[in-house]
Amino acid sequence: MHGEAPKHVKGARSRRRTTIIGVTLIVLAAAAIYYWAGSGPPQQQRGGRFASGDGPVPVLVAAAKSADVPVYLDAVGTTKALNTVTVSPQVDGKLISVDFKEGQDVKKGDVLARIDPTTYQAQLDQAIAKKAQDEAVLANAKIDLDRYEKLAATNAINRQQADTQRALVQQDAALVQADQAAIENARATLGYTTIVAPIDGRTGVRMVDVGNIVHASSSPAIVVITQVKPISVIFSLPQQNLAEVNSAFAKGPLPVDALRSDDNSVIDHGTLTVLDNQVDQSTGTVKLKAEFPNADVQLWPGQFVNVQLLINTLKQVVVVPTGAVQRGPTGTFVYVVGDDNVAKMRPVTVSKQDETQSVIASGLTPPERVVTTGFARLTDGTKVEIGSAAGATPPQGARSGQRGKNRSGSSNASGAKPNPPR
Numbered sequence: 001m002h003g004e005a006p007k008h009v010k011g012a013r014s015r016r017r018t019t020i021i022g023v024t025l026i027v028l029a030a031a032a033i034y035y036w037a038g039s040g041p042p043q044q045q046r047g048g049r050f051a052s053g054d055g056p057v058p059v060l061v062a063a064a065k066s067a068d069v070p071v072y073l074d075a076v077g078t079t080k081a082l083n084t085v086t087v088s089p090q091v092d093g094k095l096i097s098v099d100f101k102e103g104q105d106v107k108k109g110d111v112l113a114r115i116d117p118t119t120y121q122a123q124l125d126q127a128i129a130k131k132a133q134d135e136a137v138l139a140n141a142k143i144d145l146d147r148y149e150k151l152a153a154t155n156a157i158n159r160q161q162a163d164t165q166r167a168l169v170q171q172d173a174a175l176v177q178a179d180q181a182a183i184e185n186a187r188a189t190l191g192y193t194t195i196v197a198p199i200d201g202r203t204g205v206r207m208v209d210v211g212n213i214v215h216a217s218s219s220p221a222i223v224v225i226t227q228v229k230p231i232s233v234i235f236s237l238p239q240q241n242l243a244e245v246n247s248a249f250a251k252g253p254l255p256v257d258a259l260r261s262d263d264n265s266v267i268d269h270g271t272l273t274v275l276d277n278q279v280d281q282s283t284g285t286v287k288l289k290a291e292f293p294n295a296d297v298q299l300w301p302g303q304f305v306n307v308q309l310l311i312n313t314l315k316q317v318v319v320v321p322t323g324a325v326q327r328g329p330t331g332t333f334v335y336v337v338g339d340d341n342v343a344k345m346r347p348v349t350v351s352k353q354d355e356t357q358s359v360i361a362s363g364l365t366p367p368e369r370v371v372t373t374g375f376a377r378l379t380d381g382t383k384v385e386i387g388s389a390a391g392a393t394p395p396q397g398a399r400s401g402q403r404g405k406n407r408s409g410s411s412n413a414s415g416a417k418p419n420p421p422r
Contacts, residue, residue, distance in 0.1 A: 055385075056341065057377045059335075059337070059378065061370060062321050064318050069314040070310050071313065072309060073245070074307070075236060075307045076304060076306060081201075082227045084225070087197070088219065088220075089215070089216055092219075093120075095113060095116075095210055105200075108199055112195045112196060114195070115194075115195070120189050123189065124189075127182040131179030134176045141172045145169050148162040201226050201227040203223050207224075208220055226301055230293050231292055232291050232292070233256070233289070233292065236285040239284050241311075245288070248312060254309060254310060255270075255272075256308065256309050257269055257270075257307070259305060268295075272309065273289055273290060273291045276289075314351075314352070317359050318364055320357065322356060322358045332348055334363075335371040336369065341385070349361040
């Protein structure tokens with residue numbers, strides 16, 4: 001009929017569709033064969049390392065040790081000069097010389113600057129002359145008094161005249177004393193024209209130049225001197241640590257270490273000097289102050305430093321590397337390796353812990369060996385193969401170069417670290 005396709009056209013379309021479907025199925029089958037054939041061996045290779053349960057598990061171990069472990073409290077402190085003095089003029093005048101260099105170390109009494117002394121020298125000379133004048137008047141009054149007393153003894157003159165002369169002598173003597181006081185005041189004022197260092201320390205930037213008129217009341221300061229040897233560091237600790245710090249401080253001075261903020265190497269060793277008498281209610285912390293000799297001038301006023309306060313030393317406690325301590329649903333445990341190279345799970349109690357070592361309160365006895373690396377396939381009773389680093393022991397007698405975040409098995413926030421040589 002008109003409008004229907006010829007039969008040979010319909011047959012060609014059907015064959016084309018069949019061909020397309022067949023090619024598609026062949027491609028899909030080839031892709032599936034390639035996928036399964038290509039991915040099979042790597043899976044077998046990966047499974048060969050971890051999936052196989054045959055053979056011992058390679059691990060590294062370390063022996064538990066007995067050691068003295070210091071307990072530190074960590075904080076961030078601010079370095080502050082022990083004394084800071086703003087050197088200002090005490091008299092008015094022209095600044096005629098500056099006798100220090102900026103950044104110079106000065107001793108107490110060293111001359112820093114000079115003010116024109118001409119006017120003040122004249123005032124001192126005037127006071128000295130006035131005293132000489134009054135002393136001459138006093139000497140004459142004493143001669144007259146001696147004469148009047150002799151005449152009064154013979155009734156040659158009235159007794160009242162001699163008494164009046166005696167009062168005049170006392171008045172002149174008082175004038176001489178006032179003159180002496182004026183001389184001392186003028187001499188002190190003259191001394192103020194020479195500005196000297198009031199303390200040992202280091203000068204800062206000069207604040208006024210030679211030739212300027214300086215004033216005692218409104219003039220800018222000459223320079224600021226800071227005492228950097230020794231120097232102090234102020235830091236704060238939570239009030240929860242107050243009791244143990246007080247207890248340790250009552251037994252004697254507590255050592256304090258100042259550490260660099262970048263690599264935590266020790267800058268200087270100092271001593272705790274002050275524990276503040278009240279807790280800051282807004283922060284719940286208490287301020288402490290430590291003093292450092294600062295012989296190498298590595299601490300600078302205003303500098304932020306890490307601080308470690310030694311409050312206690314745990315004597316001959318059991319320590320293991322922190323990596324050996326594992327945590328599970330029932331608490332902390334370690335894998336102990338016996339002489340038969342079998343790892344057995346054992347619960348332990350951790351009293352102190354930092355990034356390098358942990359203090360075991362119970363559950364472990366030196367020199368038992370504990371696994372430190374290789375926990376992926378490790379279970380209770382697994383046979384192990386000890387690697388070449390076996391026998392590695394936790395550090396003793398020297399502080400780790402890294403400052404760990406102190407943790408403990410209890411609520412104590414103190415850190416435990418190896419005992420440093422002092």
